[in-house]
Amino acid sequence: MYETHLNERKSLLDWPLVLALLGLMVVGTAFIYSASLANESARTLSWFRQIHVKQIIWYAFGIILVIVMCMFDYRTLARWSIIAYWLTIFSLVLVLFIGTGGASWGAKRWINMGFFQFQPSEFAKIGFILMLANFLSRPPEELRSQKLFLKALGMIALPFLLILKEPDLGSALVFFPVGLLMMFVAGVSGKLLAKFIGGIGIIVALLLVDVLFAPPDSKWQIKLHPYQRQRLLTYFGKDFAPRDATPAERKEAKILQNAKSYNVEQALISVGSGGLTGKGWRLGTQYSLGFLPRGVAHNDFIFSVIAEEKGFVGSVIVLTLYTVILFSGIKIASQARDRLGKTLAIGVVALLFSHVFINIGMNIRLMPVTGIPLPLLSYGGSSVLCSLIAIGILQNVHMYRRSY
Amino acid sequence: MLVFDQLKRADRKLQIISIGVLAGLIILLAGLWWVQVVSAKQYEANLKNQSFRSVRVPALRGKILDRNNESLVENRPRFDVNLYLEELRSQFRYEYTNNVLKENVRLHPELIKPAKPSSLSRFFASVTGGSKKANADKPNQEQAKLPVALRIELEAEARYRVASNITAQITSTLQEPKILDRVRFGKHYAQRPYIPFPIAQNLSAKQVAIFAENFTGLRAVEMEIQPTRTNLFGTTAAHLLGYIQRHDQPEDEDEISYKYYLPDYMGKTGVEATFDSALRGKAGVQSLLVNNVGYRQHEETLVSTEPGQNVSLTIDLRIQRAAEKALSAAMANVRGAVVVMDVRNGDVLALVSAPTFDPNAFTVGVSTEQYTEWNNEKYSHMFNRATHGAYPPGSILKILTTIACLEAGVLNPKEIFHVQPDPENPGKGCIFVEGRKIRDTASPGDYDFNRAFMKSSNAYFIHNGLKAGLRKLVEVGERFHLGESTGMMPLEEASGDYPRTDNLKGWSTGNTANLCFGQEITVTPLQIAVMTSAIANGGKLYFPRIVRKLQAADAEMESDASIFRPGVLRSDLHLNSKHLEIVHRGMLADVEDPAGTGAKSAVKGFRVTGKTGTAQIEKGNKIIDHITWFTSFAPFEKPKYAVVVMVQSGASGGGTCAPVAGKIYEVIQKIEQGAMPLKVVAQLN
DSSP states (O other), X not given: OXXXXXXXXXXXXXXXXXXXXXXXXXXXXXXXXXXXXXXXXXXXXXXXXXXXXXXXXXXXXXXXXXXXXXXXXXXXXXXXXXXXXXXXXXXXHHHHHHOBOTTSTTOOOBEEOSSOEEOHHHHHHHHHHHHHHHHHOSOHHHHTOHHHHHHHHHHHHHHHHHHHHTTOHHHHHHHHHHXXXXXXXXXXXXXXXXXXXXHHHHHHHHHHHHHHHSXXXXXXXXXXXXHHHHXXXXXXXXXXXXXXXXXXXXXXXXXXXXXXXXXXXXXXXXXXXXXXXXXXXXXXXXXXXXXXOHHHHXXXXXXXXXXXHHHHHHXXXXXXXXXXXXXXXXXXXHXXXXXXXXXXXXXXXXXXXXXXXXHHHHHTTSSOOOOOOOTTTSOOHHHHHHHHHHHHHHHHHHHTSXXX | OHHHHHHTOSOXXXXXHHHHHHHHHHHHHHHHHIIIIISHHHHHHHHHHHHEEEEEEOOOOOXXXXXXXXXXXXXXXEEEEEEOXXXXXXXXXHXXXXXXXXXXXXXXXXXXXXXXXXXXXXXXXXXXXXXXXXXXXXXXXXXHHSOHHHHHHHHHHHHHHHHXXXXXXXXXXXXXXXXXXXXXXXXXXXXXXXXXXXXXXXXXXXXXXXXXXXXXXXXSEEEEEEEEEEETTTTTTHHHHOOEEEOSSOOOSSOOOOSEEOOOEEEOSHHHHHTHHHHHOXXXXXXXXXXXXXOEEEEEEEEOOBOOEEEEESOOHHHHHHHHHHHHTSSTTOEEEEEEEETTTOBEEEEEEESOOOTHHHHHOOOHHHHHHHTOTTTOTTOOTXXXXXXXXXXXXXXXXXXXXXXXXXXXXXXXXXXXXXXXXXXEEEEEETTEEEEOSSOSEEEOHHHHHHHTOHHHHHHHHHHHOHHHHHHHHHHTTTTSOOSSSTTSOOOOBOOBTTBOTTOOHHHXXXXXXXXXXXXXXXXXXXXXXXXXXXXXXXXXXXXXXXXXXXXXXXXXXXXXXXXXXXXXXXOOHHHHHHHHHHHHHHHHSTTSTTGGGOBTTBOOEEEEEEEEEEETTEEEEEEEEEEEEEOSSSOOEEEEEEEETOSOIIIIIHHHHHHHHHHHHHHHTTOSOSOOOOOOO
């Protein structure tokens, strides 16, 4: 009796998870500070407006949110999932009308709330995980039905299409691995999943073939945003110019291509020049000399800063911290007392893994450039809050795993 | 362990997910290993390539000195005012946001869509108070909405305004108002913003003082000292010293790929060109760390410069200047040359070519008109007539004809030869060779050697020369290395035109007759000086020497210098001393006898010997020009100096050239008496 009680108390927190979380927060603060040194005008701001301080504030805010969330059993929270989902869907619609995009190609991704640039797509991912997990939490026989599968697909498709409209292809695509993995774990018919994935695979392959090889301005060409087409071409190392381009057009395309692949090139130089042990904290030259654009060094490309200053050793440490979080998540899923908990945990793991893989991958040209942040390390309120909420969900599943 | 526990899960699905996640992480790890460990070197190289600029810093060019260590060419400090663009960044930005941008917004409101605050933020703003305030906090939002091309244009405008304001302020304070050249500034900014931009050059002493008083302590503007090549005596020895020209892409011995070259100069002619590598020294390398827009952040000297060596010449500045003065007084618009040589060792004491030019003009840049004038076909100011010009020697070659006849044993100096009068011009003599009449400038009558030499009778020397024969005549000239360059100024030396004994095909008796009095061939004044020196010193033909030594600028010891040996013998001619005496006496008589053609070169108390010459330049059968000569040595008793004077289109050797030599000997006499100070006060024009 006494022993059980002790055990319960001891595992109130999943310690490896919490420690890895704290580690990432320290790393995030340190390197956002480092990256902000390059910006002269940012350096002159008062301390509480410096971005690394702002990031700490977001961390604190997120931790409070997690504590509040953990005061309620996840099953209680799941009852609110429908409201959360539709609220985020509403914000996704709203962003299409009143959103701002900073300098990103007229895209509308943020809602300006004065003190805070709210990014609905980030929150939509959380709302979606809650909604789908709740939806899949039903008897196994129902789960195998095709109707349910289509409904679940609909839940993916709604935010996917809205985010695609912003446009933000990268964020939109994340919904698929997250949703499909949750369905897989929950027990949706494997055949249906396989068919669907196969179908998607064929479509994607056709799409790529079209983008890479279709003659330009013909009816064969699928309508994509020019920037999306360019990013794909850049990723696959193809010339922008069509085969029958005049030399002048070719030259222009070349310039455009250089400009488009500039960030990736510079990120690669940052990461690569870091070598084994890096140049040392605050001693990176790529962002301080402005080659790695100051606008992205502290958010989408924060990993380049870390890799340049701490080298391969630093990269491995960051990867290790994520590994701990991801596998703690899988462990939590396996220990969850019900399917809801398990599905929730796997949803979070899938979300975090997708972000980590895509973001680090794009720093080393493994993945095309997208606006997907690195969880907890990239600067940004929406991203930090959502990452912490996601980890809060894991923690919640962990905490309430035994309270029948 | 956490990871492996998950891989061994009983739950198949979670096991699959664990494997998937682990695989993904391993892919990332492998990718990072590839980029950061395997290819690190390549990316480091890319990094260096984009953020470092190596700048070539030229070394200080060595001086050129005369034989008494008088500086002829050295580097004078020039004061320039430079603008450091990286220090102006904040001013550029301020000008852009506060002036240029605002003006354009006012003028063309349609160009700029002010960032629309989102409806939500408008809502929040109205709650917190006033949307204007919210907008004022973000002036950059306007910038984001500007078309890129316009923004680039406006930023360039802002930079130009800042730089031109500073330029105007400084140059007007320096009392030399200047307007900044927009194109030049734009180009400099685009190509090398990490190099300071010059806004005022070559400040006067007064301007230096004004600048120091008013602008010291400004970070963006600095006065810098630039060494400037200066020929202290202007046009003096211009051909010998040569000129330098800006040379921006030197092919260095090492393969550093420089991003930028600071202005360097390269010798184009004369000593500046021949000894360019010694004078130039070794360039240094500076490494600049630059940022993405190319401003300098930091600089470091990787290799320091090695100053060039000083070149000491054999020239005596006093003689050189006397020779130049004397030659230019010979006639109006004189075209000619003077060579003064030490007959004992072949040292060149003066080398003059007229007309001349000013090498200093090339360091600042020669105007097109000036350049055209200097390259005029007739006058060709920059052509070194003393070494590069080959002219028919005329009667001065009779010295060699005499030697040939004496060596062939066909000349008895006492024997009388009767020169018949020219039927068409009874006042002058003539001689018939194979039925062709060759006119003489001397009068008809009876000639022994002394009279013939002094009066320069062509008929006498043709008569005797034909007896010696073509082969003998040519052989003597060959021994004196006529038709070969001396190697003294490899870039600007002619070898002259002279036959070879092994190839005399096509030489008729008429040609041979012409050769006897110095027609049919060409020589350079320098060759004649070498020849005359050998006659004077008893038959030793030296390589002429123009450079005494090369010495590092900071080395005081003679032993550190690389010395060019004086008196390098080219050939010992084994001339018979009796023959030489006959020639010497003939040359002495030519000057000292009042009837001699070279009488005008006589100097009281200094026994000069000489031979005049007036060569004819014919076109078809018409004489179109004359080359007048005077070659000489002195003093007669103990020969030390040879002076050769050549003037194109002169009246006669005796009338035009002999007086020039006379004036030079007067100065030489003073030097011999120790009555001439070593120092010549530099005159800069």
